Amino acid sequence: MTTAQLATVVLGTSGATADDVIAVARHGARVELSAEAREEVARVRAHVDALAGSATPVYGISTGFGALATRHVPADYRTQLQKSLIRSHAAGMGPAVEREVVRALMFLRAKTLASGRTGIRPEVLETMLALLNAGITPVVHEYGSLGCSGDLAPLSHCALVLMGEGRATGPDGAERPVPELLAEAGIEPVVLAEKEGLALVNGTDGMLGQLVMAIADLRELLTAADITAAMSVEALLGTDQVFRPELHAPLRPHPGQAASADTMLRVLAHSPIVASHREGDTRVQDAYSLRCAPQVAGAARDTVEYAATVAGRELAAAIDNPVVLPDGTVTSNGNFHGAPVAYVLDFLAIVAADVASIAERRTDRLLDPARSHGLPPFLADDPGVDSGLMIAQYTQAGLVSENKRLAVPASVDSIPSSAMQEDHVSMGWHAARKLRTAVGNLRRVLAVEYVAAARGIELRAPLQPGPATGAALAALRTRVAGAGPDRFLAPELAAAEELIADGTLRTAVEGATGPLG
Numbered sequence: 001m002t003t004a005q006l007a008t009v010v011l012g013t014s015g016a017t018a019d020d021v022i023a024v025a026r027h028g029a030r031v032e033l034s035a036e037a038r039e040e041v042a043r044v045r046a047h048v049d050a051l052a053g054s055a056t057p058v059y060g061i062s063t064g065f066g067a068l069a070t071r072h073v074p075a076d077y078r079t080q081l082q083k084s085l086i087r088s089h090a091a092g093m094g095p096a097v098e099r100e101v102v103r104a105l106m107f108l109r110a111k112t113l114a115s116g117r118t119g120i121r122p123e124v125l126e127t128m129l130a131l132l133n134a135g136i137t138p139v140v141h142e143y144g145s146l147g148c149s150g151d152l153a154p155l156s157h158c159a160l161v162l163m164g165e166g167r168a169t170g171p172d173g174a175e176r177p178v179p180e181l182l183a184e185a186g187i188e189p190v191v192l193a194e195k196e197g198l199a200l201v202n203g204t205d206g207m208l209g210q211l212v213m214a215i216a217d218l219r220e221l222l223t224a225a226d227i228t229a230a231m232s233v234e235a236l237l238g239t240d241q242v243f244r245p246e247l248h249a250p251l252r253p254h255p256g257q258a259a260s261a262d263t264m265l266r267v268l269a270h271s272p273i274v275a276s277h278r279e280g281d282t283r284v285q286d287a288y289s290l291r292c293a294p295q296v297a298g299a300a301r302d303t304v305e306y307a308a309t310v311a312g313r314e315l316a317a318a319i320d321n322p323v324v325l326p327d328g329t330v331t332s333n334g335n336f337h338g339a340p341v342a343y344v345l346d347f348l349a350i351v352a353a354d355v356a357s358i359a360e361r362r363t364d365r366l367l368d369p370a371r372s373h374g375l376p377p378f379l380a381d382d383p384g385v386d387s388g389l390m391i392a393q394y395t396q397a398g399l400v401s402e403n404k405r406l407a408v409p410a411s412v413d414s415i416p417s418s419a420m421q422e423d424h425v426s427m428g429w430h431a432a433r434k435l436r437t438a439v440g441n442l443r444r445v446l447a448v449e450y451v452a453a454a455r456g457i458e459l460r461a462p463l464q465p466g467p468a469t470g471a472a473l474a475a476l477r478t479r480v481a482g483a484g485p486d487r488f489l490a491p492e493l494a495a496a497e498e499l500i501a502d503g504t505l506r507t508a509v510e511g512a513t514g515p516l517g
Contacts, residue, residue: 007029007030008029008030008031008032009023009024009029009030009031009032009107010031010032010033010034011031011032011033011034011037011110011111011114011129012034012036012037012114013034013036013037013040013114013115013116014115014316015111015115015315015316015317015318016107016108016111016315017315018212018215018216018308018311018312018315020107020111021104021107021108021209021212021213021315022212022213022216024103024104024107024132025100025101025103025104025107025209025213026100026103026213028135030133031107031110031129031132031133032129033114033122033125033126033129034114037114037115037116038122038126040115040116041113041114041116041120041121041122041125042121042122043116044116044117044118044119044324044328045119045120045121045122047119047324047328047330048061048119048194048195048324048330049194051330052075052078052193052194052195053075061119061194061195061322061330078193078194079191079192079193081197082192082193082194082196082197083163083192083197085156085197085198085201086156086159086160086163086192086197086200086201087160087165089152089153089156089201090153090156090157090159090160090166091144091153091156092140092141092142092143092144092145092153092154092156092157093141093142093143093144094141094142094143095141095142096139096140096141096142097140097141097142097154097433099137099169099173100213101140101206101209101210101213101436102137102138102140102154102158103132103137104205104206104208104209104210104212104213105140105151105154105155105158105205105206105209106128106131106132106138106158106205107132107209108203108205108208108209108315109128109155109158109200109203109205110125110128110129110132111315112203112205112317112318112319112320113125113128113199113200115318116318116324117318117320117323117324117325118195118199118318118320118323118324119195119196119199119324119330120195120196120199120200121193121196123190124162124190124192124196124200127162127187127188127189127190128158128162128200130185130187131161131162131185131187134171134181134185134187135170135171136161136168136169136170136171136181136182136185136187137168137169138157138158138160138161138166138167138168139157139166139167139168139169139175140154140157140158140206141153141154141157142433144157144429145206145207145428145429145430146415146417146422146425146426146427146429147204147207147337147338147341147342147425147426147427147428147429147430147431148336148337148338148422148424148425148426148428149202149321149336149418149422150201150202150203150204150205150319150321150336150338151201151203151204151205151206151207151338151428151429152201152202154206154429155200155201155202155203155205155206156200156201158200159192159197159200159201161178161182162189162190162200163189163190163191163192164178164179164182164189165178165189166178168181170184195322198320198321198322199320202319202320202321202336203319203320203336204314204319204336204338204341204428206429206432207338207341207342207345207426207428207429207431207432208311208314208315208341210345210432210433210435210436211307211310211311211314211341211344211345211348211432211435212311212315213436214345214348214432214435214436214439215304215307215308215311215348217439217443218300218304218348218351218352218439218442219304220503220506221355221439221442221443221446221500222260222297222300222301222304222355223263223506223516223517224443224446224450224500224505224506225293225297225300225355225359225442225446226260226263226264226267226293226294226297226516227263227267227468227472227505227506227509227516228359228362228446228449228450228453229264229290229293229297229358229359229362229449230263230264230267230268230468230469231267231449231450231453231454231456231457231469231472231473232290232362232363232365232366232449232452232453232456233264233268233274233286233290233293234268234271234273234274234453234457234460234465234466234469235273235366235375235452235453235454235455235456235457235459235460236286236290236362236365236366236372236373236375236456237273237276237277237281237373237374237460238274238286238290238291239274239278239281239286240264240265240268240269240271240274242261242286242291243261243262243264243265243268243294244261244265245258245261245262245265247261248261248262248294254298254299254302255298255301255302255305256297256298256299256300256301256302256303256305257294257295257298257299257301257302258294258298259298259301259517260293260294260297260298260301261294261298262517263513263516263517264293264294266468266513266514266516267466267468267469267472267509267513267516268466268468268469269466269467269468269513270466270467271465271466271469272463272464272465272466273457273460273463273464273465273466274466276463287361287365287371289358289361289362289365290362290365292358293358293362296354296355296358297355297358299351300351300354300355303347303348303350303351304348304351306344306347307344307345307347307348310340310341310343310344311341311344313340314340314341317335319335319336320335320336321333321334321335321336323335337424337425337426338425338426338427338428338429339411339426339428341426341428341431341432342410342411342426342427342428342431343411345410345411345428345431345432345435346407346409346410346411346431346435348435348438348439349403349406349407349409349431349434349435349438350407352403352406352407352435352438352439352441352442353400353403353404353406353407353438354407355442356399356400356403356441356442356445356446357400357403357404359396359445359446359448359449360393360396360397360399360400360445360448360449362449362453363389363392363393363396363448363449363452363453364393364397366379366389366452366453366456367379367388367389367390367393367452372456375456375459376388376459378390378393379452379455379456379459379483380486381483381484381485381486382485386485386486387486388486389448389451389452389455389489391489392448392451392452392489392493393448393452395444395448395493396444396445396448396449399441399444399445400441400445402437402441403438403441403442403445406434406435406437406438406441407438409431410427410428410430410431410434411426411427411428411431413427413430414426414427415427443497443500443501444493444497446500447493447494447496447497447499447500448493448496450472450476450496450499450500450505451476451480451492451493451496454472454473454476454477454480454482455482455483457469457473458473458482458483459483466512467512468509468512468513469509470512471508471509471511471512472505472508472509474508475499475504475505475508476496476499476505479492479495479496479498479499480492480495480496
């Protein structure tokens, strides 16, 4: 089922899908709790209530937290304990993160709460779903999570709104007092009972939500990268023969490489420009940035699919500490550690950096008369008077340089906390935040290549592009004018970025090629 079809997502006890996350986070899908899940949550809560009434201390139910877990808290103070936990842990700083990130964070926490392994009351879970369905979004800050013991500060800012406190925005995106927003939506603030504070904040939901959305974005961007690479090959009078299937899967069976080569070959099919130099060309081989494009983008594709495997496992997980086992036992564990998610977030930052890097090399080649095989310097209308796309490549180079810095892994940079009780952390939230920036930068780099390759193709006139590259060029020309005297370039680059982001480029090309992988 596609995200467009998911008007309502039903949470059961067995996890959620990536499509569910995208539907709720980006498309505002309604979330409902299944009857089975509600019954299981209520059944497990009965075990927690029994333990709460026992004289034996149980971590998270009748004790303090973290390094303060040795203190037994009397029943009269436990409601205050829960309030204190959320208020003190809602200690984020910096700018607010994006609405879709917060919605993914809340939905994924609700997914774990619905599993029945956390011991929360059904009404607390249903209040969280009511917030999502009402379009109320807690203000969550950039800094505060170390990616271990869960995304504590981000989730605490969400839990604070459940209590009728903190900060939030309404469906219109405007911040208003939380009591006012809740009252308008008919939502009663919750008074947290034993175990519920920890259950609301002890998960990898923030980093996981951002991973799921990055995977979706990168899948689209890698197809766009194959398209813009093919356009550059055409504009630079490169050969399409290196993309033939017999040179890929049979010789080097990486599925991503074969998929990228197939896309590029189909995008270049029936190109008069490519055909014009098939015979009599003195060049033996194209530069690596052209010839090896499927190897780089293909490796990126395979890395994304590995990350999707990890994300799928995490989407099926029920992460809390302590956790309530099916037999009612409440036991401490370390599943909140974000290492599995943090590693792949870092892997994908490498992907974004390298795919951007090779795209920039192709653009630079298009602008250099010593290497562009007859194109004017910087693709300028009147070189010397006009600068053409010279500074667009500077912008591209700056983005590539930033992505290289963002590719430095966060997950190896553990820093101890909680009086050395939490002495090794994942930094997964930070890995997610830098990946989000890197993905946006990759999109901008590809937009510059799109503009440059399109101009290069047009400058090969009277030779004509192929049907697919011609469709890509025509889509760009609906928003961006062709070659001519220098003009304000920033809006044109932004328009090209939007054509990639909203799928217009891919849709235009698929009109000639059929569906691309």
